[in-house]
Amino acid sequence: MAQHYSSFERGGVKWLFQRLTAVFLxxxxxxxxxxxxxxxxxxxxxxxxxxxxxxQVGYFxxxxxxxxxxxxxxxxxxxxxxVNQGLxxxxxxxxxxxxxxxxxxxxxxxxxxxxxxxxxx
Amino acid sequence: xxxxYDRGAVEDFGRWREFQPGMxxxxxxxxxxxxxxxxxxxxxxxxxxxxxxxxxVYTNTLQGLEELLIVRVLEVGLLSVxxxxxxxxxxxxxxxxxxxxxxxxxxxxxxxxxxAAIVVASxxxxxxxx
Numbered sequence: 089m090a091q092h093y094s095s096f097e098r099g100g101v102k103w104l105f106q107r108l109t110a111v112f113l114x115x116x117x118x119x120x121x122x123x124x125x126x127x128x129x130x131x132x133x134x135x136x137x138x139x140x141x142x143x144q145v146g147y148f149x150x151x152x153x154x155x156x157x158x159x160x161x162x163x164x165x166x167x168x169x170x171v172n173q174g175l176x177x178x179x180x181x182x183x184x185x186x187x188x189x190x191x192x193x194x195x196x197x198x199x200x201x202x203x204x205x206x207x208x209x
Numbered sequence: 210x211x212x213x214y215d216r217g218a219v220e221d222f223g224r225w226r227e228f229q230p231g232m233x234x235x236x237x238x239x240x241x242x243x244x245x246x247x248x249x250x251x252x253x254x255x256x257x258x259x260x261x262x263x264x265x266v267y268t269n270t271l272q273g274l275e276e277l278l279i280v281r282v283l284e285v286g287l288l289s290v291x292x293x294x295x296x297x298x299x300x301x302x303x304x305x306x307x308x309x310x311x312x313x314x315x316x317x318x319x320x321x322x323x324x325a326a327i328v329v330a331s332x333x334x335x336x337x338x339x
Contacts, residue, residue: 110302114295121291126331130284131275131338135264155253162246169239190250198253204260 106164109157116154135205142205155198163191230314234297241294248287278339285335289328296320 097103124130128137141147167187175183203209222236259270274280300316303309309316 107302107305110298114298117291118295121288125284125288126334129334129337131272133268133271133275135267138267139264158249162242162249165242166246169242194250194253197257201253201256201260 102164106161106168109161112153112157113161116150117158120151120154138205139207142202143207145208148202148206148208152199152202155202156195159191159194159198163187163194230317234300234313234317234320237293238297238301241290241297244287244290245294276339281336281339285328285332288331288335289324292327293320293324296323 124133142151167184170183171180228236255270255274259267297317297320300313300320303316304313
């Protein structure tokens with residue numbers, strides 16, 4: 089039998105979420121890039137234009153979900169890369185805690201920025 | 210596969226001359242992933258300072274950045290990283306589902322070629338008006 093090497097965690101949901109967020113991000117990242125570089129040229133972006141887009145509930149919700157899924161996918165990807173490098177024990181727990189806090193901070197601040205771009209409140 | 214063999218460390222980049230296409234795909238996916246997550250944090254940080262006060266600061270910050278050639282070049286770099294990560298990510302989803310495993314090397318090459326084509330075709334748009 090071949091040597092078994094895996095950092096796969098049986099019964100974990102993070103593996104599934106990494107893939108589900110991937111499917112969502114494929115579409116939304118492409119949309120984000122296309123809208124803000126090709127439909128609207130980046131050099132022509134103004135606060136008024138941004139506010140008009142972000143004040144639409146559907147667009148706002150999409151961008152907020154983009155923030156949350158990208159943060160999970162990116163930070164979990166970093167964590168997985170470090171585990172693959174051999175991170176284990178106390179260091180693994182510490183890195184996990186730091187990355188979790190960084191994710192929460194990014195989502196909170198990203199939400200504040202998103203709200204500052206709207207006239208919804 | 211039966212029998213055991215010393216596969217060595219996956220992370221032993223010093224063996225890069227021995228790498229197969231799948232290994233290069235793995236390395237490029239990691240590299241582009243690190244760039245994208247780094248950019249995500251930077252992006253929110255820049256937008257945070259730009260939205261901290263009145264609306265003109267936001268407009269001036271973005272238009273000021275867009276006047277710099279280096280920013281336009283870095284944007285093309287970001288596009289190439291994002292497009293490759295997306296296309297190779299689609300390839301990985303198929304690999305995970307067990308589809309086209311026997312062609313995983315060809316689909317990696319296809320990811321590279323399509324990324325290159327999209328990026329080259331986008332350069333005029335990204336450099337316009339700088």
